[in-house]
Amino acid sequence: MIDYIDIGAVEDIPVRAARLVKTDHGCIAVFRTSSNKVYAIDDKCPHKGGPLSNGIQHDERITCPLHNWVFDLNTGRAQGADEGTVKTYDIKVVDDRIMLHRSAITTIVAAE
Amino acid sequence: MVQRLVIIGAGMASGRLIEALIEKDADAYDITLFNAEPRGNYNRIMLSPVLSGEKTYEEIITHSDEWYVENNVTTYFGEAVTAIDKTAKTVSTKSHTVVYDKLVIATGSAPFIIPVSGKDLPGVMAYRDLDDVNKMLDACQKPNAKAIVIGGGLLGLEAAAGLKEQGMDVTVLHIMPHLMERQLDPAAGHLLRKALEDRGIRIHTEGFTKAILGEDKVDAVLLEDGTVYAADIVVMSAGIRPETRLATDLGLHVERGIVVTDGMQTSDPYIYAVGECIEHREQLYGLVAPLYDQAKVLADNLLGGDAIFQPVEISTKLKVTGCDLFSAGDFAEADDREEIVFRDAVRGVYKRLILQNDVIIGAVMYGDTADGGWFLQKIKDGEDISEIRDTLIFGPNFATGVPSDPLAAVAALPLDAEICGCNGVSKGDILAAIEGGADSLDAVKALTKASTSCGTCAGLTAQVAQIGLGDGFILPEKETICKCSDLSHDDVRKLIVSNGLKSIHDVMQSLQWNTSCGCPVCRPALNYYLVCAWPGEYVDDGQSRYINERVHANIQKDGTYSVVPRMWGGITTPDELRAIADAADKYNVPTVKVTGGQRIDLLGIEKEDLPAIWYDLNEAGMVSGQAYAKGLRTVKTCVGSDHCRFGTQDSTGLGIKLEKAMWGAWSPHKFKLAVSGCPRNCAEATCKDLGIICVDSGYQILVGGAAGMDLRETELLAQVSSEEEALELACAFYQLYREGAQYLHRPYKWIAKVGLEWIKEQCVKDLETRKALAERFHYSQTFYQVDPWEERASKGIDAFEYSPLADFTKVAAE
Numbered sequence: 001m002i003d004y005i006d007i008g009a010v011e012d013i014p015v016r017a018a019r020l021v022k023t024d025h026g027c028i029a030v031f032r033t034s035s036n037k038v039y040a041i042d043d044k045c046p047h048k049g050g051p052l053s054n055g056i057q058h059d060e061r062i063t064c065p066l067h068n069w070v071f072d073l074n075t076g077r078a079q080g081a082d083e084g085t086v087k088t089y090d091i092k093v094v095d096d097r098i099m100l101h102r103s104a105i106t107t108i109v110a111a112e
Numbered sequence: 113m114v115q116r117l118v119i120i121g122a123g124m125a126s127g128r129l130i131e132a133l134i135e136k137d138a139d140a141y142d143i144t145l146f147n148a149e150p151r152g153n154y155n156r157i158m159l160s161p162v163l164s165g166e167k168t169y170e171e172i173i174t175h176s177d178e179w180y181v182e183n184n185v186t187t188y189f190g191e192a193v194t195a196i197d198k199t200a201k202t203v204s205t206k207s208h209t210v211v212y213d214k215l216v217i218a219t220g221s222a223p224f225i226i227p228v229s230g231k232d233l234p235g236v237m238a239y240r241d242l243d244d245v246n247k248m249l250d251a252c253q254k255p256n257a258k259a260i261v262i263g264g265g266l267l268g269l270e271a272a273a274g275l276k277e278q279g280m281d282v283t284v285l286h287i288m289p290h291l292m293e294r295q296l297d298p299a300a301g302h303l304l305r306k307a308l309e310d311r312g313i314r315i316h317t318e319g320f321t322k323a324i325l326g327e328d329k330v331d332a333v334l335l336e337d338g339t340v341y342a343a344d345i346v347v348m349s350a351g352i353r354p355e356t357r358l359a360t361d362l363g364l365h366v367e368r369g370i371v372v373t374d375g376m377q378t379s380d381p382y383i384y385a386v387g388e389c390i391e392h393r394e395q396l397y398g399l400v401a402p403l404y405d406q407a408k409v410l411a412d413n414l415l416g417g418d419a420i421f422q423p424v425e426i427s428t429k430l431k432v433t434g435c436d437l438f439s440a441g442d443f444a445e446a447d448d449r450e451e452i453v454f455r456d457a458v459r460g461v462y463k464r465l466i467l468q469n470d471v472i473i474g475a476v477m478y479g480d481t482a483d484g485g486w487f488l489q490k491i492k493d494g495e496d497i498s499e500i501r502d503t504l505i506f507g508p509n510f511a512t513g514v515p516s517d518p519l520a521a522v523a524a525l526p527l528d529a530e531i532c533g534c535n536g537v538s539k540g541d542i543l544a545a546i547e548g549g550a551d552s553l554d555a556v557k558a559l560t561k562a563s564t565s566c567g568t569c570a571g572l573t574a575q576v577a578q579i580g581l582g583d584g585f586i587l588p589e590k591e592t593i594c595k596c597s598d599l600s601h602d603d604v605r606k607l608i609v610s611n612g613l614k615s616i617h618d619v620m621q622s623l624q625w626n627t628s629c630g631c632p633v634c635r636p637a638l639n640y641y642l643v644c645a646w647p648g649e650y651v652d653d654g655q656s657r658y659i660n661e662r663v664h665a666n667i668q669k670d671g672t673y674s675v676v677p678r679m680w681g682g683i684t685t686p687d688e689l690r691a692i693a694d695a696a697d698k699y700n701v702p703t704v705k706v707t708g709g710q711r712i713d714l715l716g717i718e719k720e721d722l723p724a725i726w727y728d729l730n731e732a733g734m735v736s737g738q739a740y741a742k743g744l745r746t747v748k749t750c751v752g753s754d755h756c757r758f759g760t761q762d763s764t765g766l767g768i769k770l771e772k773a774m775w776g777a778w779s780p781h782k783f784k785l786a787v788s789g790c791p792r793n794c795a796e797a798t799c800k801d802l803g804i805i806c807v808d809s810g811y812q813i814l815v816g817g818a819a820g821m822d823l824r825e826t827e828l829l830a831q832v833s834s835e836e837e838a839l840e841l842a843c844a845f846y847q848l849y850r851e852g853a854q855y856l857h858r859p860y861k862w863i864a865k866v867g868l869e870w871i872k873e874q875c876v877k878d879l880e881t882r883k884a885l886a887e888r889f890h891y892s893q894t895f896y897q898v899d900p901w902e903e904r905a906s907k908g909i910d911a912f913e914y915s916p917l918a919d920f921t922k923v924a925a926e
């Protein structure tokens with residue numbers, strides 16, 4: 001059983017940019033930071049649904065493009081006074097390939 | 113009879129001891145001080161700045177000859193004590209013998225000279241005292257002289273940096289795989305290595321010295337691996353050993369150092385020891401902060417008190433200008449320890465915290481050490497950090513959510529927070545000094561000694577002083593660009609131009625940004641400043657632009673986008689309208705709206721469809737209206753003399769010319785224009801950033817209007833008689849604004865700051881300046897007048913933005 005799915009090369013995402021992975025339960029935003037780490041979180045701000053992949057990335061945080069909430073990419077938690085958490089997914093880099101845990105794209109893991 | 117106190121060694125510890133004694137009871141002892149060095153006490157830790165030439169020896173003397181005289185201290189400088197007789201209670205040098213009632217051994221430590229052949233050759237030296245520094249400085253006189261520094265620890269690297277600064281060719285030999293292994297972990301050691309190599313210092317790690325070669329002086333150093341480095345001098349900096357010889361000879365209890373009690377007493381009740389020569393609870397000390405504490409404790413005991421020495425957590429900073437490094441506590445790895453690491457390789461920043469049971473026990477920082485004191489305090493307090501763990505590594509500003517006020521973090525420190533580590537000065541001490549009458553920063557420093565040793569706490573000291581002195585003392589105030597920097601927008605702009613900084617990384621590195629890669633406030637500003645300063649050279653950083661400018665459309669509340677093609681001067685054609693209508697049909701555009709800017713907005717387009725709809729609009733000859741840009745927006749016009757019975761000039765034609773000249777330009781904020789054909793002003797020119805009202809005799813150029821959150825009427829910049837002049841003046845004004853205004857300031861804010869008079873001087877009265885401004889504008893436009901839609905619709909620029917990385921919707925549906 002392969003647990004991680006190869007979704008592309010690290011270079012497919014420019015530094016500090018993000019790209020989407022479309023799934024049946026919505027879009028997942030995959031971020032590449034300036035230190036070449038990758039993160040995967042729901043592309044949906046818990047505030048009013050802003051597409052987080054369109055925000056400005058700084059350190060390991062993302063600022064929502066709609067009303068500037070800031071989320072930690074590690075935990076998905078809103079920073080500062082704002083409260084909310086965006087779902088994070090298991091993702092890693094192996095030999096410059098981005099590997100997303102399969103549970104991210106199948107809503108019901110048990111059905112495998 | 114007054115007791116006789118004899119002190120052996122005039123070093124940093126005994127200096128502090130004598131001060132403390134005199135301060136508490138000047139008459140308690142008759143003090144005699146011996147020193148092997150031919151001089152009294154100076155600030156040993158500042159030898160590195162003397163070596164590098166940043167300071168002179170005179171500047172680091174802490175106790176002058178007069179001081180000893182005034183305070184009745186009998187001194188024998190240049191006389192090493194050779195023997196102690198504990199029965200007769202005497203100490204002897206070659207030429208003197210002196211009787212004591214109490215004796216203090218403060219002999220510090222001796223540099224460790226590695227036992228290799230050639231170690232006694234002239235040219236081999238240690239790095240411990242002023243004589244060593246003088247020898248090194250002599251060696252630097254010879255052109256192209258070569259130095260080998262053995263030992264890549266704190267002292268060795270300070271020596272290496274100083275020698276390099278003096279023009280020597282310097283190689284550091286270090287036996288471990290990375291530098292300063294006692295204070296740094298491998299990653300920080302690596303960054304430090306890179307920084308030193310960048311300034312031309314050669315670093316040879318895992319370099320074991322086999323022999324020092326030479327006949328009657330040093331010629332070279334031979335390593336175990338066969339490497340030979342030519343050398344004029346060899347600086348041994350392979351560690352220190354407590355100077356215990358006198359105590360050993362005397363039969364005192366000596367382990368690695370002279371063993372003392374909590375009250376600094378040796379195994380002989382009349383003999384005390386203090387400083388680097390001691391061993392206290394199996395601990396040796398090699399930094400001044402604990403030695404100063406020992407000195408205070410000893411002074412108290414000598415005066416009949418019962419103070420005890422309690423070692424506190426100490427931190428280290430490397431005193432090499434430009435290498436910011438901080439370490440404190442314990443950072444070895446262990447199973448029950450966790451770590452938080454932050455690094456930005458590009459900016460050369462590295463931070464690591466070691467946690468055990470939710471308490472920080474160690475911290476290493478390289479490149480950005482601003483928060484060192486804050487972490488040190490947490491280590492000392494053993495504070496539970498589980499609550500702030502997520503943001504801990506970002507430091508106090510972030511963790512406690514008080515970003516903007518730089519003083520807030522300092523104000524929040526407890527009174528016992530240490531400000532000056534060298535001199536053990538707490539925040540409370542500084543505030544107490546101020547309450548006691550110190551009314552200036554200098555007075556605070558003189559009274560508390562804060563920031564008078566290594567000086568790395570100068571900023572912090574000033575900030576605490578500012579808190580204490582309140583209105584009496586104000587740090588030069590300026591509005592900083594954001595919390596990532598202490599510089600103002602204006603400073604940053606100036607430095608970008610004067611230092612030739614051409615990338616965001618350059619700016620952050622050179623101007624010492626205190627965050628690893630900025631924030632959403634400063635990055636867009638920097639990107640604009642660079643765009644403006646270096647047209648054609650600067651490579652725009654899309655990731656530092658707000659999404660609208662990154663994808664050249666306006667984001668909507670539901671994440672879709674709006675598309676507004678340019679309609680030059682508000683003029684359109686049936687063909688354009690047809691193409692817009694076709695596009696609206698083809699892409700199921702839910703809303704088509706006439707904007708307040710005299711053009712048509714297609715709202716509700718999916719991001720993925722943007723390049724396609726742009727392609728269709730491009731095909732019909734339309735380009736981006738930049739309705740999203742901090743740049744040129746619309747040029748509204750009225751029908752003017754072509755149609756209107758009152759029209760005085762061709763306002764529509766002039767508007768189109770202006771828009772054709774200015775489209776594509778980026779500016780600090782959006783820039784809107786309007787041209788009305790007569791003072792009836794149907795194009796609403798009097799509330800635009802730049803408005804033109806045509807009159808019979810020419811054109812009134814009006815500037816500084818707004819009709820958004822602030823309502824402003826324009827003011828007259830000038831009246832000109834020809835269209836050409838109107839165009840030139842408009843471009844010159846725009847350029848002056850582009851070059852001068854702070855990011856996100858509309859022209860009216862900038863005008864309020866610089867004054868309309870000044871602007872008139874620049875672009876109305878001084879025709880040369882006006883011309884130069886207009887020329888710079890047109891030059892810049894040669895790079896920026898490219899339709900961003902076409903680049904994306906036909907040339908594949910930023911294609912990644914508009915397509916998913918992977919699409920699993922179908923797969924899952926199968």
Ligand code: SRM
Binds near residue numbers: 708782799
């Ligand atoms: C589309 C339009 C409204 C309309 O339906 O007519 C519009 C729409 C927006 N305006 Fe506007 N403004 C529009 C004309 C205006 C005007 C009228 C004008 O230009 O003659 C003004 C007042 C004049 C002025 O700017 O001084 C205006 C003053 C603002 C302001 C306040 C600016 C200020 O300095 O106070 C903002 C906010 C900002 O820019 O920070 C703003 C911001 C916005 C934004 C971009 C809000 C945002 O950040 O998302 C809106 C985008 C909506 C969208 O999703 O497309 N809009 N906005 C107009 C587009 C004109 C065009 O063709 O480009």
Ligand SMILES: Cc1cc2nc3c(=O)[nH]c(=O)nc-3n(C[C@H](O)[C@H](O)[C@H](O)COP(=O)(O)OP(=O)(O)OC[C@H]3O[C@@H](n4cnc5c(N)ncnc54)[C@H](O)[C@@H]3O)c2cc1C
Binds near residue numbers: 122401
């Ligand atoms: C270049 C350099 C940079 C440093 N940088 C820092 C720093 O940034 N931060 C920090 O905390 N620490 C630093 N240190 C360490 C600090 O200087 C020492 O910890 C401190 O000076 C030790 O104080 P001490 O009084 O015990 O010994 P010392 O200051 O060494 O004084 C001992 C004195 O005793 C004299 N002596 C020895 N034997 C005899 C004898 N038999 N008879 C008479 N006199 C004798 C010696 O000549 C010497 O003058 C640095 C040290 C050096 C050399």
Ligand code: SF4
């Ligand atoms: S007035 Fe307010 S709501 Fe209307 S378009 Fe402008 S910004 Fe949006």
Ligand code: FES
Binds near residue numbers: 045046064068
């Ligand atoms: S939708 Fe993200 S901050 Fe409002």
